[in-house]
Amino acid sequence: MGATLRNRSIISIVVVAVFALPLVIFAQTAPHAGPAKTRTVSAAPDFSGVWFMDEYHRNILPKEDPPFQPWAEALFKKRNFENEHREPDSGPDPTERCIPPGIPRTMLQPFPWEIVQARDRVIMIFEYQSLIRQIFMDGRGHPRDLEPTYMGHAIGKFEGNTLVIDTVGFNDKTWLDPMGLPHSDAMHVIEHIRRVDHDTLVDEYTIDDPKAYTKSWTTKRIFKLKPDWQIQEYVCSENNNVK
């Protein structure tokens, strides 16, 4: 008799559990179910990890000069001359005085950077100068009145397996490469990033800057996954000898 009562109790618990469980699951998931974009992001390709350039080139376009506007060519030649006639503890390149390199150059420095994919953003954490870049993935556009910055304002979306990033709102204080390739505040950078295999990321950069160049031009870089590396602190002004 005692056993029967115990059995009934067990059956009651099981019945309550079976009916209540979906409610519990619903209660847990409902606040997070949210709009469809949450699921879209989770299905996006995973580019997260620490990446490092495959080859270093001092020229962003290794084999040719881009189609300069006259002022940009003259400025490039002036910077080249100053670079070649520098002393060890001086130099014209803004990065040598710990000024951020801007985009895309920050990605092309011989230091690793990490991609972190958040729900509504892709975050790039750069070891060089401990910089960060955030790419908004929530469908917003660029603000109308952008305050010019070193990293610009970046919005992105996945097209299939390709991350397309559109960045505007740059100041004109950075060089596109260590050779001194100039750009203006009208620069528009479009990137197509693909993970061609587990260890390899390819980024195609299109530079559209009608003030500085007569046509847009494109360059490509390969980055390798560094699973054992971590982004370290880098304080540029700690012991900078360049005046």
Next chain:
Amino acid sequence: MAMKNKLVIAFIVVMCGLVVSRPLFAHHSSAAYDMEHPVNMKGVVTNMEWTNPHVFIFLDVKDDSGSVEEWRVEGNSPNMLVRTGWKREMIKAGDQLLVNGAPAKNGSKVMRLVTLTLANGQKYDGQGFK
């Protein structure tokens, strides 16, 4: 024959220097340094600054006349150097080092490090990556 061997070795050393002396530092242009004519120097460490953007090793080097000159030897960022096996503790004041690097074109006693050799023969890349 011995002379010929020496010439062959010298040629190989120079070519190796040229191959590895590509300007790879991120922070400073190498234009101020004679990357095409790297030199070897032995010296005694007086100080090391394990700092960003670059590591500096200060070396007392005896010249041909026996007088001592202080050289500043500049390596890449410690961040990149540790990824190729460098450790801060491996260089201390009083250590004897062999350095291969590019001297400044203007004659000042500063050098861009290409290869570092410790007293125990262990070699390290001064640029910190390949």
